Amino acid sequence: MMDKAVKIGFLGCGNVGSGVWRLLEGFGRDISHRTGLSFEVKHVLVRDMTKPREIDFPQGVLTDRVEDVIDDPEITIVLEFLGGEEPAHQWMLHALQRGKTVVTANKVAFALYWHELQKAAKETGAGLYYEAAVCGAIPIIHSLDESLQANRISRIYGIVNGTTNYILTRMSKDGSAYEDVLAEAQRLGLAEPDPASDVEGLDAAYKLSILASLAFHGRVPFDNVFVEGITRVQSEDIRCGQELGYTLKLLAIAKRDGLRVETRVHPTFIKNEHPLANISGAFNAVFLYGHACGEMMFMGRGAGDMPTASAIVSDLVRAASTNHHLYPTFENAECPAIALQKNTDWHCPFYVRMLAYDKPGVLSKIAQTFADHGVSIAAMQQKGDKLNGRVTLVFITHSASEENMQLAICKIGEEIATVESIIRVEQD
């Protein structure tokens, strides 16, 4: 095995960057023994050079000048841990244009600028690696890119956000309210002080845009992903769903049927027997279907310094082991060969909970409104006691059009019932 010394640079050194440093420090010898590669971190870009740090960086490594990383001719691989859109996008682009390979954990900048970054990488022959951008330690990118090459993948169901899976798991197990679980998760450091990107589903949507693009070999832009977060989920619905044999998850769903592609992130009821129903706490999982491999599920830690460092260092080793980097191809790179669904144009069964007046004719009016919009009822339950003249009705519909369902709900007048919640169901 040929020994090769590789000089690398870090853009940022927060939790993930520190995890990568520690992993290289503690495990670099093993990697070197296995691969013949040794890595030297030449520069680490930080915002504040005076900030106290747990890592004792050697003299001259820390810098607050980005040029020391992206313009240094000795640095051949740049690891990006800044997160967010800018300046990460511009700095990655700059590095690629100078022929430096980029390894990134940044789903936002990558999902939004994939085409531009890949074009720059191809022009200079640099590599672009992003395993850590989706589901942390789970090797789903490499699996889609290489190990599942021989498959036409038609379905992906992912639990790709640990924060929301933790919150929904807690709500399901002890019936707590969303706000209480979120506050506790923030106290424990399991949710960000500003949890918007996680709880509103955006984090999952960036990841789904990347996963679906790779799996379907067609670029699915972030804007094409329908997004609804978990902020309106009520424990009462989780409980009603459990009685019907369902578990609630924030699912990232991508389906390809011929040339039609749909991608959506929203709270979803899945059957208790589905393998994803058992993925609890902050774990991530991706369940997919390929025409040759059949069903397959990946499960693991989607966040955290060391799990994310695991993906980054593996990408680093892969990048440093080759001079011939590979790039995914897309059917719609130049023209839209795949038809992306208008982002509310799909069919699925629905769970609907209403508070309805308990008097003659109410049920038939609701059923007629559903029927007028092509929505067929599969099951209905009246629950609990009458309160202020109203009772709880829970409907499960057969598969219906999302748009028709929303129209039907608007047509149910308040003198009949108020719709308290609608949750989409996946029966696969």
Ligand code: HSE
């Ligand atoms: N905030 C994400 C999560 C991890 O909760 O899964 C980083 O993408």
